[in-house]
Amino acid sequence: MSEGIHSQSLIFVGRDLSPGFNMNSSSKVLILKIIIHLGALLPVINLYFLAFADQLGADPVEAVIHFTGIGSLNILLLTLCVSPLAKFLKQGYLLQTRRLLGLYAFTYALLHLLNFLAFEVQFDGMLFISEVIDRPYITVGMLAFILLSALAITSLNRLKRKMGKSWQHLHNSIYLLVLLVTVHFYWSVKSELIAPLFYFLLAIILLAVRHKKLKRLIQSMFA
Numbered sequence: 001m002s003e004g005i006h007s008q009s010l011i012f013v014g015r016d017l018s019p020g021f022n023m024n025s026s027s028k029v030l031i032l033k034i035i036i037h038l039g040a041l042l043p044v045i046n047l048y049f050l051a052f053a054d055q056l057g058a059d060p061v062e063a064v065i066h067f068t069g070i071g072s073l074n075i076l077l078l079t080l081c082v083s084p085l086a087k088f089l090k091q092g093y094l095l096q097t098r099r100l101l102g103l104y105a106f107t108y109a110l111l112h113l114l115n116f117l118a119f120e121v122q123f124d125g126m127l128f129i130s131e132v133i134d135r136p137y138i139t140v141g142m143l144a145f146i147l148l149s150a151l152a153i154t155s156l157n158r159l160k161r162k163m164g165k166s167w168q169h170l171h172n173s174i175y176l177l178v179l180l181v182t183v184h185f186y187w188s189v190k191s192e193l194i195a196p197l198f199y200f201l202l203a204i205i206l207l208a209v210r211h212k213k214l215k216r217l218i219q220s221m222f223a
């Protein structure tokens with residue numbers, strides 16, 4: 001999904017820091033992708049297995065919503081780590097894992113939303129709409145979900161080619177998306193604020209690493 005984030009710097013990293021993209025790099029990418037598939041799929045299979053076995057404690061609905069929400073946020077932040085890490089380690093091939101990570105962030109968010117629809121509002125459309133309107137943290141969550149869906153759908157290579165420059169503009173919204181999710185998280189908790197604040201700080205650090213690019217983006221918005 002986030003293949004185009006920093007597309008110029010990626011080409012730079014790919015060419016200068018990892019010259020001669022070869023089988024070796026391909027094998028590394030393959031191994032990383034297998035690890036990502038296993039790391040994302042096994043916990044979620046285990047979660048639903050435990051849910052069906054009634055092993056998720058007193059409030060299984062909350063446990064499932066919590067797990068999928070945090071899971072999506074973790075993967076989103078991991079996606080944002082890839083580019084600085086690739087530059088720091090001088091391993092351009094790492095960038096090829098970002099699309100898969102982004103798609104898993106979307107999958108977890110989709111499960112999070114589906115759990116909410118199934119267990120909190122029992123697929124009642126009107127109740128769902130009133131929740132989105134009346135509860136600000138759900139409004140923000142929904143905005144984040146719409147944005148993440150747009151990034152996931154447009155991660156298809158065919159769409160990327162068709163969209164041209166606007167693709168990069170759309171995919172830059174990942175920064176806004178991460179901020180929306182941390183606000184959603186902060187707003188959703190009743191008392192325990194340490195975890196959402198920790199995630200907010202992490203997000204700010206990952207954005208600060210890109211301060212030059214963000215400054216350019218903000219300047220171009222107001223130019």
Ligand code: HEM
Nearest residue numbers: 066069070072073109113116141142144145148181185188
């Ligand atoms: C990109 C999309 C989203 C992400 C990454 C996300 C992430 C999160 C996170 C990290 C939490 C805190 C987990 C916890 O400590 O319990 C959370 C809570 C929650 N989210 Fe989301 N969320 C997203 C969208 C949505 C949407 C669209 C809805 C519903 C329409 C929603 C409903 C909830 C609910 C009900 C909670 C639990 C609040 C509580 O504990 O009472 N989220 N979400």
